[in-house]
Amino acid sequence: MLPQFKYTTLTHTEDVQQLGYILEQCYVMSSGDSEIFLNRIGLENFRIIHQNQQIVGGLATLPMGQWWGGQRVPMIGIAGVGIAPEYRGDGVAIALMQHTLKELHTQEVPISVLYPATQRLYRKAGYEQGGNFCIWEVPTESIQIREQLLPIQPVIPLNHEVFHDLYQQQAKITHGYLDRNQAIWKGLIRPNGQETVYGYFIGSPEQPQGYIIFSQHSTEDNTILRVKDWVILTNAAAQTFWSFLANHRSQIKQVQWKSSVTDHLTLLLPEQTAKIRSHERWMLRVINVCKALEMRGYPPRVQSELHLSVQDDLLTGNNGKFVLSVANGQGEVTRGGKGELQLNIRHLAPLYTSLFTPYHLQLTGKLEATETALVAATQIFAGDSPWMANFF
Structure with missing residues (x-):
């Protein structure tokens, strides 16, 4: 950790203005969008880093939850990481992330998730x-589905x-869905002043079986309906x-919507006309090995024991051998064991999420x-391909 950096919360008015100025440069915002x-x-969720009394970068922490194996695991989303252009390449960004992770580890936060602008840093x-x-x-x-089985009710x-x-x-x-922070919900409904957003219940207002939230856009050669959020709970829906x-x-x-790599909704379409327009991967960090493994859900019929050996150069409390015992969909972690599966804390992430198999x-x-x-490990971490419907 470089000693000249000072990590703090965002409290002073001049710091708020300076961070806003940095973020507008980093994210090509219009003047005032950062406010x-x-x-x-919420200002209380931002962290900033100073060098020589000058704010040089900051980020937002979003308290949320994430669903793994049918269980909610507390999670902190990292968003809006921004470093002043004149300080980039000087180690500010990694120092900011390391300070933040140490703070979250002290708070016993199990996991953190972010969308990377560059994977190398994270x-x-x-x-x-x-x-x-x-x-x-x-x-x-090409959708060619005409029969409407349920009423559609505008909200x-x-x-x-x-x-x-x-x-x-x-x-x-x-697998991987968010228990959303209020800021994400507000961003869905009121993203900016230039986009009109519509919402409909699918089914009766008293007992809806789903919903759809969308906006409509026109370009020089195309008209697009963008489904911003959807829930489908029945076949009729x-x-x-x-x-x-x-x-x-x-x-x-054209209709665009967010879904998994293997989208079950496309099974209803008569032909394979639906295509993935864009695909990226978000990143996860295990901050507290014991809590992350114990709070996650597991396949209900699996009864097994996994001996792990974990290396974490930053959060040394995660170092060592652990035994994960799984039964009845729940996990229990104890220190010790044989260390039969050895990995770095970074590589625990895709195992934890079931993104890739142990093999x-x-x-x-x-x-x-x-x-x-x-x-x-293959039995314990078996699960659907993880995805989420939100970008932050």
Whole structure:
């Protein structure tokens, strides 16, 4: 850690203004946009770093949860990492991340997630690829689903709170989904002053079976309906979701939505006309090995024991041997054991999230394990491909 850096919370008015100036440069914001961003997240959730009494960078911490194996694990999202251009390349960014992770470790936060502008920086801090963020696209005229099995009810005025319960029902069964911070909910409904957002319940208002939140956009040669958020809880809701979108075909050429790499909703489409338009991976960092492993859910019929050996050069409390005992969908961690599966804290992330199998991680040199440990890890960390519907 470089001694000339000072890490603090964001409290002084002049620091707020300076951080806003830095973020507007980093994220190509219009003048004043940073104030909206800072206020939406809350000043208390920002951390800044000084050099010689001058603020040189900062980031936002978003307290949330993330669903793993049907259980909510407390998580801190990292967003808005920004370093003043004249200080880039001087070690400011890694110092800022290391200070933040040490603070979170002291608070016993289990895991952290972020979207990387560059993987190299965050890998140095112990993050690794954890799951997927995909945007799909389909020509509206090719949807060809006409029968609307359920009513569609507009939500006016649009209020994100009415969607929370439905969202949580889907989140609990979706590997990697967020228990969203309020700032993310507000960003869905009121992203900026130039975009109109629409929301509809799928099914009766008293017992909806899903919802859709979207906006519409026009370019020189295309018209696009962008589904900003969706929840589908029944087959009837899935059919109605597609028929509702198909009904826009006279004015909308393309529909875009967020989903997993293998999207089950596309099974209802008559042809393989839906394509992934963009795909990137978010990164996860295990901050507290014991809490992360114990708070996660596991396959309910698996009863097994995994002997881990973990190396963490930054958060030394994570170093050592651990025994993960799994039964009835729950895990218990004790110190000690044989250390039959050895890995760096960074490479624990894709194992923890089920992004890659233990065999694939061994094949790419991310872990070393006995055959017994590989079999146990494969059973314990079996799960759907992890993804989330939010970018932050």
